[in-house]
Amino acid sequence: MSKNDTNGKSESSSSLPRTSVSRRSILSMLGVGGLGAVGVLSGVASAHPGGVTDDPSESDGHEVHRGLNGHGAPDPSQPLSDLDAEHNSVVSSGPSAHVVKNLALAGRGERLLPNGTTDVxxxxxxxxxxTFNTPCGTGAGAGSGELVDDLLGPGIxxxxxxxxxxxxxxxxxxxVAGSRTNDVKVAxxxxxxxxxxxxxxxxGGPGGxxxxxxxxxxxPQHLAHVQTDDISAFMRVNFGFVDFGVHNLWFFxxxxxxxxxxxxxxxxxNFQIFDITDPENPELVSGWGAESLLFPDVDWASTTDFNKILEADAYLFSGYGTSQNRFLHDVTVSEDGTHAYLANWDAGLVLLDISDPANPELVSVAIDPSAGDGEVNSHQAFPNxxxxxxxxxxxDFNPFSLxxxxxxxxxxxxxxxxxxxITNxxxxxxxxxxxxxxxxVGLACDAATVPPAPSPDHxxxxxxxxxxFSSKGQNVIDAGYAGMVVFNDEARGDALVTMGGDPIxxxxxxxxxSTGLAILGVADDSGLAVGQSGASVEVESGYGRWGNLRIWDYSNESSPxxxxxxxxxCSANPDDESCDGRGTYSxxxxxxxxxxxxxxxxxxGVLILDISDPYNPxxxxxYSPxxxxxxDQNGGIQDVWGIDKEKNSPWIYASDRNGGLYVLKELGSGSEKRNR
Known part of the structure; x- marks a missing residue:
């Protein structure tokens, strides 16, 4: 593929919408009661149980499937989630602990751009x-063969x-004009x-x-722009799934x-490998995604089985806890280039053998939904x-639990x-x-059918x-209700949904x-009547925890x-008096x-852990000033995003979202010993 070519571009329609702005469920592309403008297949509605939903918020409400994925296929995470039930939990108080070596600030690359700096x-x-979303890319100076002088501007x-x-x-x-440069790697x-x-x-800029x-x-001499598309030819042709954003990269x-x-x-x-031996002409070698955990025998590049595609779609947009999806977030490749560690969010930590880059093979999945706060959220992984x-x-950016x-x-x-x-x-x-x-109040889709609230606290x-969901909410607001509880329909059972749509x-x-029926004191839907009184309920929000670190024993890589x-x-106890209420402690x-x-x-801030005993880090x-x-000198409280380190040296590089670049030096006898 030359730098001017695109994967599958000739198969797509230029009139179809760009999809690089955000990932969307296939169901969001299917119009109410049918296919809308996409027109993929006649009678596709029958592929989804009960037909295509009439609820436009379906694409924003991601299912939490328990045991089965909601379409009759076994959820492959279930047996994995039964593993590793016992684990140690270590909480460190950091600077107040018995620290045997420390970090010192060596130098600053000041860049006072609030929430502006990403990876390092x-x-x-x-x-x-x-650089993050603001300022967004302008393209100014691109292709000039020179760096531009714009410290607080977009780019690298x-x-x-x-x-x-x-x-x-x-x-x-x-x-690139209209795009942000989240990740940068140099090798x-x-x-x-x-x-x-x-x-x-x-x-509105490109992905890739x-x-x-x-x-x-x-x-810097520009070599190539690489467009990244969906691996599925069916999705490119019929849904216009081309030119997606790239979140992270790794050379090997x-x-x-x-x-x-x-x-x-x-x-x-989501995981795509490109051959860049000739860096002016990158070539797509292979792709792999968590859909292969559900249906490992399907060739996702070529399949036209829309039933399988819909089932995989529902699986990918489901998961655990609040942030529910099974899409890849980050990847690290072993030094010998043979193993890829995929942080696949709610699909867990996936290990692939990429000895043959054209044919990635699944080795294992590490997942324990009972760990931490029940959010799998596999974000990044790194092997020794x-x-x-x-x-x-x-x-995990949500420290509250309900x-x-x-x-x-x-x-x-x-x-x-x-x-x-979408709710308060x-x-x-x-x-x-x-x-x-x-x-x-029934479906609450027609304001005229919603009975007025009997009292302001109802x-x-x-x-x-x-x-x-937004329409339902607005109608009960207009009827004078103080809050709302939406319960799933009978066909979709007890799967939970994160309600999406316009804010209300x-x-x-x-x-x-079943919870909805329990509130209303009826055995099934036949006992429901609009206007009937139900039991009193209470929903309480309290501190839970932020995201933490998991350490896996891969002595047997096929069974971590x-x-x-x-x-x-502060990640374990967000309400501890030592934690700054403005802070993010994930x-x-x-x-x-x-x-x-x-x-x-x-x-x-920046932490160093000794994992010589992985069971007791x-x-x-x-470094936590x-x-x-x-x-004042950082442009805000500490908010460290990125981390890198020079091998066999004491120098550590950290990027603060507010303050720019920090160069730290690892001190102590331990670092001296390792750096000889």
Whole structure:
């Protein structure tokens, strides 16, 4: 594929919408009661149980399937989730613990751009940091063969760190117009020193990624723009699934061959391998996605079996906890280029054998939905040198947990619940609680059929179906209700949904079908009558936990065991008095070298763990400044996104979303011993 070619572009229609802005379920492409403008197949509605849903919010309401994926096919995560039930949990208080070595600030590459800086990568005396949504890419200076002088602008910001104590801004690699440069990687490949950065649309720009030769880091030579499409020809032709964003990248080599692995925000085949041996003419080699966990024998590149496609779609948009999907988020490839560690969100940590890059083969899946707060959220993973230990981060930005109780009547007790993404947060209500008597209002799609609230504290109980969640919510707001509980329909049972759509000014939650019947005190739908009173309910939001670290024993790579979890005080206990209420205390990215893990942990800063015993990790260092003086020079509280490290040296590179580049030096006898 030449730099001007695209994967499957000739098969697509230019009139179809660009899909790189956000990943969408196939069901969102199917119009109400039929196929809308897409016109994929006649009679496709029958492929989905009960026909294509009449609820336009279906695409925004992601199912949590339990045991079965909702379409009769076994959920492959179920037997995996039964493994590794026992694990240790380690909570470290960091600076107040017995620290045996520490971190010191060596130098700053100041970039005071609020929420503006993303990943960091360093090589051969230069450090490179990416840019988030604002400012969005302009394309100014692209292809000039020179860095542009625009420290606070979009693109890849470059610092000379040959003297780590005095980083010097030398310019920026221009961005693509309308896209952001989230990830950047630089590596010495067979063809030279190559830089790659991802493209994700922030203003209608393209997806894919860019390749540059940076043998002279001050004069980047553009080599190729690579468009990344859905791996499925059927999806490209019939749904226009082309030109998706790329979130993360990883270089690797096998002998004389150079490759790059891309995390593509497509429906199928999120993990894509490109041969970049000739970097001006990258070629797609293969693709793999979590859909192959559900149906391993399906050739997803060529299948036209729409029943299988719909079943896989439902599986990919389901998962555990609040953020429910099974799409790839990040990838790391072993140093010998033979194993790929895929952080596949709610599909878990997937290990692929890529000895033959054209034919990735599944080795194992590491997953334990009972770990932490029940959010799998496999965000990034990194192996040690021999692959016997793999460290995985779980990113979770929601530290709150919900409880739902029926508080009166014969069915009093606790029930599963999920909060709407479009409703007012329960946590923001007085005492973090929504409670009151209930009234059944039916589907609530027609305002005229919604009975007025008997009192201002009444909560509407609504059945799922026919119209959007936002429409239901607005109709019960107009009828005077204080909150809403939507329960699933009989066909979809007790699967939970994160309600999506347009924001509405009411608190609301979603419960299973049986819970709705329990509230209303009936055995089945035949007992439902609009206007009937139900039991009182209470929904309470309290602190849960942020995302933490999981450490896996891969002594047997085909059957990994969860050795331990690691938390900071604030990730495990967000309401601890030591935690800044403005902070984000989820773990983010990791690098492993020898027996040490180097971590960017947002508002907890930069941490180092000793995992020589993976069952008992020990925090040995942390860089976590605070206070007014630090906030002034950093442009805000600490918010560390990226982490990188020079091998066999004490230098660590961290990117702060507010403050730019930090160069840290690892101190102590342990680092001296390893750096001899």
């Amino acid at each position: 990568w360093a090589l051969d005396g230069y450090a490179y940091i990416g 910001t470059v610092f000379d760190v040959k003297n780590p104590n005095k980083p010097k801004y030398v310019g920026s690699v221009p961005s 010495n490949m067979n063809s030279g020193r190559i830089l790659a950065h991802s493209n994700e649309s922030c203003g 990624f860019e390749l540059y030769n940076v043998d002279d880091p001050l004069a 080599t096998q002998g004389a061959k150079d490759y790059i692995a891309a995390v593509v925000e497509s429906e199928f085949g 040198a021999d692959g016997s230990v793999v460290v995985e981060s779980e990113e 409880t739902f109780d029926i508080t009166s009547g014969p069915n009093a007790g606790g029930y599963p619940v999920s909060e709407g993404a 947060p329960i946590a923001d209500l007085p005492d973090g609680t929504m409670s009151g008597p209930t009234t059944y 909560i509407a109980v609504i059945q799922r179906g026919v119209c959007a 000014d009411i608190p609301g939650v979603f419960v299973g079908h 065991v969860l050795a331990s979890e690691f938390d900071t005080v 773990v983010h990215n990791i690098i492993v070298e020898d027996d040490m893990v180097y971590i960017s942990w947002y508002s907890d 020990v925090e040995v260092a942390r 605070g206070g007014e003086d630090f906030e």
